[in-house]
Amino acid sequence: MSKRVSFYFSVTAILAIVIALVLMASNSRSKKPDKPAESAVLPAAEAPAPQTPPAIEQKTPEAVVPAVVTQVPPEAEEAKVLKYEFQKGMTYVAWTGSGYSNENSVKAMEQMASLGVNWVAVLATWYQDKHNSPKVYPQMDKTPSDQSLIFAIRKLHELKFKIMLKPHLDIVEGNGKWRGEIGFDSDTDWQAWFDSYTAFILRYADIAAKENVEIICIGTELTNAALTQPERWRELIKKVREVYKGQLTYAANWDKEFKEIAFWDALDYAGIDPYFPLVTSTRPQVEELKSAWQDWLKSIEEWQKKINKPVVFTEIGYKSSRDAADEPWQHAPMGELDLVLQVNLYQALLETFWEKPWFYGAYWWYWGTNPRMGGENNRGFTPQNKPAQDVIKEWYTKPLSQQREY
Numbered sequence: 001m002s003k004r005v006s007f008y009f010s011v012t013a014i015l016a017i018v019i020a021l022v023l024m025a026s027n028s029r030s031k032k033p034d035k036p037a038e039s040a041v042l043p044a045a046e047a048p049a050p051q052t053p054p055a056i057e058q059k060t061p062e063a064v065v066p067a068v069v070t071q072v073p074p075e076a077e078e079a080k081v082l083k084y085e086f087q088k089g090m091t092y093v094a095w096t097g098s099g100y101s102n103e104n105s106v107k108a109m110e111q112m113a114s115l116g117v118n119w120v121a122v123l124a125t126w127y128q129d130k131h132n133s134p135k136v137y138p139q140m141d142k143t144p145s146d147q148s149l150i151f152a153i154r155k156l157h158e159l160k161f162k163i164m165l166k167p168h169l170d171i172v173e174g175n176g177k178w179r180g181e182i183g184f185d186s187d188t189d190w191q192a193w194f195d196s197y198t199a200f201i202l203r204y205a206d207i208a209a210k211e212n213v214e215i216i217c218i219g220t221e222l223t224n225a226a227l228t229q230p231e232r233w234r235e236l237i238k239k240v241r242e243v244y245k246g247q248l249t250y251a252a253n254w255d256k257e258f259k260e261i262a263f264w265d266a267l268d269y270a271g272i273d274p275y276f277p278l279v280t281s282t283r284p285q286v287e288e289l290k291s292a293w294q295d296w297l298k299s300i301e302e303w304q305k306k307i308n309k310p311v312v313f314t315e316i317g318y319k320s321s322r323d324a325a326d327e328p329w330q331h332a333p334m335g336e337l338d339l340v341l342q343v344n345l346y347q348a349l350l351e352t353f354w355e356k357p358w359f360y361g362a363y364w365w366y367w368g369t370n371p372r373m374g375g376e377n378n379r380g381f382t383p384q385n386k387p388a389q390d391v392i393k394e395w396y397t398k399p400l401s402q403q404r405e406y
Contacts, residue, residue: 084269084310084406087119087361088396089164091315092152094369095125097145100152105369108384109152112367113159115389116396120161121217121314121363124149125168126200131177132184134192136169136200146207153211164215164363165208166251166314167201169222180223180253193225194232198239205244213246217314220251221273230262237266251314254329259299264307269360271314272300274349275329283341284325289348292325297352310360310406313353317365318345320386321379333379339387346383346391354395357405364392 090112094100100122112120124144128136144152156163169179184190201218208216218240219226219233226233237248247268252258258272278284278292304311318324320342322335328345346364353359365381368374374384383389 084360084404085119085162086400086404087162087164087312087363088117089119089121089312089361089363090115090117090392091121091123091166091317091363091366092156092369093123093366094144094148094152095142097140097143098148099369100144101148102369104371105152106155107371108367108369108373109155109159109161111371111384113161115393117392118161118396119164119214119361119363120156121164121166122149122152122156123166123168124204125170127170127172128182129172131171131174131179131181132189134184134189134196136193136196150207150211153207153213157212162214164217164249164314165204165213166217166220167204168220169197169200178221180221180257182222183224183228190229190232194229194236198236201236201240202243205240208246209244215247215249215269216240216244217249217251217271218267220315221253221257223253223255223257226250226252226257227260227262233263234266237263249312249314259303264309267309269312270304270307270309271312273315274300274313275316277327278325278345278348280326282322283338284344286344286348286351289325289344290352293348293352301356301358304358310404311358312360313362315365316349316362317381317383318342318388319379319381320388331381335379337377337379339376342383342386342388343391346388350391350395354400355402357402360404360406 092100092109092112094105099105109120126136126138126143128134153163153165169182171177171179171182182193184193201216205216207213218236233250240248249267249269249271250261250263251271251273252261254272254274254276258270264270274296276293276296278289281288284292300311318328318341319330319333320337320339321333322338322341323330323333324335324338324341324345349362353362364383367384368382372385374380374382374386376386378386383392
């Protein structure tokens with residue numbers, strides 16, 4: 001009996017030793033460092049440069065969770081950096097309720113695509129009675145209906161355009177006044193106008209949000225309102241951003257307005273309508289026009305350095321008439337037909353600004369919804385069916401060679 005007991009304890013001791021050895025070996029293996037995930041292992045030549053890690057919020061030891069580090073694909077990093085886009089733009093207009101939603105309009109959109117246009121500014125114009133009227137409103141026979149506007153937005157997106165939605169405001173009974181002179185004597189009237197104007201802009205911000213419009217222009221050439229009421233504009237911008245997550249700009253007039261606006265920092269792009277006077281001479285050539293641009297170019301560049309924003313020419317155009325270079329902003333053509341001058345003006349502007357790293361494109365005024373609009377006997381602004389559209393195509397169908405700044 002004692003031998004059996006002795007044998008039993010001997011066997012038990014041996015088994016205990018064996019089990020202990022097995023456990024020690026297993027424990028030793030569990031303390032080896034984990035193998036890095038294969039997706040995070042790169043050959044030395046491909047390894048990314050070291051980066052400074054972001055600051056980590058300090059937490060109590062119980063709350064600390066190990067971070068999971070993943071490689072960002074290069075294309076995703078590039079998409080994050082390229083916030084702004086160069087806009088090979090055209091302004092698309094209709095001044096009737098159903099002007100955007102018909103067969104001719106679709107053909108006109110397709111014409112723009114054939115020129116290399118990739119961004120379209122779509123207008124919706126509202127009105128106020130006089131320069132000191134506190135209410136803005138649509139006109140049934142002139143303002144595009146929401147249905148017609150949405151048709152245009154969807155068709156343009158289908159054709160691979162990106163869109164700037166551009167609500168405009170005009171005065172019915174100007175009596176020598178224009179939108180840049182809208183103003184009021186009392187703070188109460190200013191507030192009433194801004195309440196009305198804000199409702200107008202928010203109406204289109206809601207459409208833009210639902211239709212995935214890329215940019216909204218919150219105002220055009222409202223010089224007096226923009227320069228004297230900057231805080232009210234900031235409040236408007238805040239309200240727009242609450243309902244719309246795309247980008248915002250404002251289209252400032254070419255004179256003093258663009259340099260004196262105080263709310264550029266609240267917007268994504270700085271917009272200018274650069275109808276600067278160039279020359280009074282008849283039949284100027286491209287080089288003369290480019291020379292005339294130099295002082296204006298210097299002024300724009302100095303301003304751009306101060307605000308540090310990408311600049312878009314939110315509206316620019318030239319008539320095909322002899323007076324186009326003298327007072328480009330004048331709507332009615334005053335001189336005789338001159339298709340060559342229109343071509344030269346387009347060419348001079350594009351040669352002057354195209355390669356500037358802060359310049360992010362232009363929207364030409366304007367392309368109509370009738371595909372037969374314009375033509376070689378037309379003295380108006382449109383480049384449709386004129387030699388100027390060939391200049392647009394030449395520039396818009398070639399790649400950009402200059403790296404943009406933003």
